[in-house]
Amino acid sequence: MNTDLQDYSHKRFNILTGEWVLVSPHRAKRPWQGQNEAVSNEVRPTYDESCYLCAGNTRINGEVNPKYDNVYVFTNDFAALQTDSKSFEVNDGLLKAQSEQGICKVICFSPDHSKSLADMTPVEIEQVVLEWQKQYEELGNNDLINYVQIFENKGAVMGCSNPHPHGQIWSQSTLPNEVEKKDTQQRQFYSENQNSLLGTYLTQELEKKERIIFENDDFVVLIPFWAVWPFETMIVPKKHQPCISDMKDAETLHFAEAISVITKAYDKLFNTSFPYSSGIHQAPTNGENNSHWHWHMSFYPPLLRSATVKKFMVGYEMFGSPQRDITAESAVKMLRNLL
Amino acid sequence: MNTDLQDYSHKRFNILTGEWVLVSPHRAKRPWQGQNEAVSNEVRPTYDESCYLCAGNTRINGEVNPKYDNVYVFTNDFAALQTDSKSFEVNDGLLKAQSEQGICKVICFSPDHSKSLADMTPVEIEQVVLEWQKQYEELGNNDLINYVQIFENKGAVMGCSNPHPHGQIWSQSTLPNEVEKKDTQQRQFYSENQNSLLGTYLTQELEKKERIIFENDDFVVLIPFWAVWPFETMIVPKKHQPCISDMKDAETLHFAEAISVITKAYDKLFNTSFPYSSGIHQAPTNGENNSHWHWHMSFYPPLLRSATVKKFMVGYEMFGSPQRDITAESAVKMLRNLL
């Protein structure tokens, strides 16, 4: 292990986006002046009659949710993207805009209002994974849709206003910024090396074992060398697969197991239902050759020191670059101890 | 005015970074389900004996602040960047890192603990501007420093733990991500047009008047066409100036007036001390020809609907691209009404 990385300020390169993160390890040694208090973990009922995601309840637009048994998907009642939105372009001097069409969906992970992914079994989570596959394919087959973004905002601190276990899928005509960056970096590496960028990285990490949290036959959970958030993690398939539809047989269950392992560890870390935004980056559905893509799921959790102390990505981070205090390597140790 | 931009989902191009923001105007029409409560505006004393930024008080490392009269600058006691940090490089397969040196400073805007920039007069704010100039020059003259990032985190929601009016300056050896992007875009435009990108944009906006909030002889306050945050604004010098040191004579006072006008309007908007992160982007101090740079100051405020309802940049925004509901043009109207 390179100890300089644990002792001195440096920046690390994100091979997937081509951007840098500033790491200031010594800063983690400063006395903590912010708040640091115990959190009351509210226990939720398994059914809440005022929840618009619970089975059998009526949503704000009058639609009634079916009495679903495991997973339930519907089109977002206040979608940021729509299929019947007008097509137009603005090219007026330095003002440049273009219309964007899309489909936004909500996916309930379980009818049980009290649960989160961390409380579900791998077999239950696998139902979510299978639905993600189905949605990726269906949406991807729509001519209008060239990219499908699957994500979850968990916890009030991550802008989630309903604690019922659910995620979202925003699919659209063009590739968003973050996907563009990863597309470029992966394409370049693949054309130069005839090998997947993330697969090559994974081989290197599996040898070093410094940043690995967990692995099973098909998946690895690790903290990437360039992680930005204090406890950011990534689930990577060992096989080179461009998209989640490529998972076959036991792979979906093994992916579910990886999700289960990391979300449970998160909940134990600060003894709280751990907030995060998670998302899956995978091949666009634009009909082009996307074999340079190696899909992966990332977790971006905001907490830093305790259930109530988060990392603020503010001034320097907004104007300069992301910055972290605790190193990826020390975060790995903390999470590994909780498996 | 192009009404499509007010009615349909679209993305707008940021000419300074080369990235896109997704705008979903119809989403602002949805009923608001989050909290929306009055805020008690705590009145602070002009001096707080427990504040480590007040004049005459002792800081955590034992140093005593002088009895300063207007502005006071010191080196951050827990600096993320240091000058005596070890130099090293990691180039190990796909692991790429390099050490980063720098100097981090804290700048107190006023000895008066109770104030913010919005409560200060342009003449008082000008003292801050003059100090920013001095710091930019001094730090920039240091061989170690190639970029000087001036910024302020205001408000607890922006990670600020001390309400005493203050900002920060992080200066470092290399160019951070956001600066790299703006360097590239400005350089390209300048070499193609022999004209500053932002200056050309400003001319266009001054003709249209759709996004202008305020102007005086030397500065314009506007919401850029590609703004991300609901009430994001930018102060741009009318003259093509690469850095803040180029301000002469009355310009520093006119800049201070622009800061005063926008921060006062912010405070009125939701009748609260308006939180934001602000920052100045300007020419690197790397000794190269940076005449393509046109310096500017941006405000990124998180509030969306009220003093207690902020915009969350979470799942889609982290994995896809920034997204906003209220358009730049409607935000301009709200702010203009408060001048």
Ligand SMILES: O=P(O)(O)O[C@H]1O[C@H](CO)[C@@H](O)[C@H](O)[C@H]1O
């Ligand atoms: O430097 P401070 O005030 O301790 O810290 C604040 O600003 C820094 C620079 O934007 C951030 O890295 C921190 O997360 C934030 O809490």
Ligand SMILES: O=P(O)(O)O[C@H]1O[C@H](CO)[C@@H](O)[C@H](O)[C@H]1O
């Ligand atoms: O779609 P929701 O749950 O209403 O909203 C949440 O997720 C969206 C997608 O990340 C964000 O744009 C919103 O700011 C956030 O509050």
